[in-house]
Amino acid sequence: MKAAFLTSPKHIDLDEVAIPEPKTGEVRVRLKQVGICGSDVHLFLGHRALPQPTIIGHEGYGFIDKTGDGVTGRQIGERVIIEPNIPCRQCRYCLQGHGNICVNKRVAGLTEAGCFAEYVCWPEAFCRPVPDDITDTDAVTVEPMAVGVHALFKSSALPGDTIAVIGLGAIGLLLTHLAISLGYRVLVTELNARKRQLAVAEGAIAVEGDADTLNRLWEQYEVCTVFECAGSAATASLATAAAPRGSEVVLLGLASQPASFTPLKIAREGIHIVPSIIYDHPADFKRTLNLIQRKKINPGKIISRYMPLNQLQEALTLAALGDDTKIIVTI
Numbered sequence: 001m002k003a004a005f006l007t008s009p010k011h012i013d014l015d016e017v018a019i020p021e022p023k024t025g026e027v028r029v030r031l032k033q034v035g036i037c038g039s040d041v042h043l044f045l046g047h048r049a050l051p052q053p054t055i056i057g058h059e060g061y062g063f064i065d066k067t068g069d070g071v072t073g074r075q076i077g078e079r080v081i082i083e084p085n086i087p088c089r090q091c092r093y094c095l096q097g098h099g100n101i102c103v104n105k106r107v108a109g110l111t112e113a114g115c116f117a118e119y120v121c122w123p124e125a126f127c128r129p130v131p132d133d134i135t136d137t138d139a140v141t142v143e144p145m146a147v148g149v150h151a152l153f154k155s156s157a158l159p160g161d162t163i164a165v166i167g168l169g170a171i172g173l174l175l176t177h178l179a180i181s182l183g184y185r186v187l188v189t190e191l192n193a194r195k196r197q198l199a200v201a202e203g204a205i206a207v208e209g210d211a212d213t214l215n216r217l218w219e220q221y222e223v224c225t226v227f228e229c230a231g232s233a234a235t236a237s238l239a240t241a242a243a244p245r246g247s248e249v250v251l252l253g254l255a256s257q258p259a260s261f262t263p264l265k266i267a268r269e270g271i272h273i274v275p276s277i278i279y280d281h282p283a284d285f286k287r288t289l290n291l292i293q294r295k296k297i298n299p300g301k302i303i304s305r306y307m308p309l310n311q312l313q314e315a316l317t318l319a320a321l322g323d324d325t326k327i328i329v330t331i
Helices: 038-045 142-154 170-181 193-202 211-220 233-242 263-268 283-293 309-321
Strands: 002-008 011-016 026-035 059-067 079-082 119-123 127-129 162-166 185-189 223-228 248-251 272-275 305-308 327-330
Touching (some): 011 309, 026 079, 059 142, 127 283, 142 283, 162 233, 170 193, 185 193, 211 223, 223 233, 233 248, 233 263, 305 309, 309 327
Parallel strands (some): 162 223, 223 248, 248 272, 305 327
Antiparallel strands (some): 002 011, 026 059, 026 119, 026 327, 079 127
């Protein structure tokens, strides 16, 4: 099969390798489409070193073409999406119901062979069936949509409330789409004019400014929750500095550099800082698929470009520029 390996920063090798065989409890998925995630871009740029050449990519969608021993109730040809994070279910975090922060987590495209290939073998419990009435376009964007679903429902904000979103990459746009679809009022802050306009076209209100300006505007609109989706130390610091009294700041962005906040403001104004990382298995994927089926959301609308697997190097380079909302690799 053809498989794309990240061999060094900014260098993808498309190689011919043996088709993998599913182990006990696994299915083999013939991949059709794979989304490029911001974490793939960070790996590509060398922000996080991999110990060996690795097939990256984790937003996989395709169909089952073979089942391993012990797998029952699955059909050859069944459309599935890959749930790429597998908790160990044995560590103290898993036993407390926090599998999303499992220390032994297996991750497609990081600790395991990923999805920028023709085939991937994956535990069948983490290959979610795609209902017939969900399009390929929406199916391939379920994984990042589930990140937004998890974050919104982890917050204390309710439909009818006003929230603020900083950063309109794929996650920020999907979170905005979800919230507006469910009846929230959404204020967005984004430097890229095209992405900002996409959110405004959905019904969001664009606001810009420094911490004092945003604080004044967010207080005026009675923002109860701020979602930091940009993933930089500067925007994480901005979110906490501008957060209205009594609000919460939900951190989705994965900045690796230290951010800053003023403890006096956080404590005196009763501001809560809430981490949100990936999603809960299997609830958030199930909830996302249900929302799509009920025509509440259509996450595929953020797709901006399709490119073939043999152009993955170019696709990742384009994604790194930050102008595309979601690039899908076709296989």
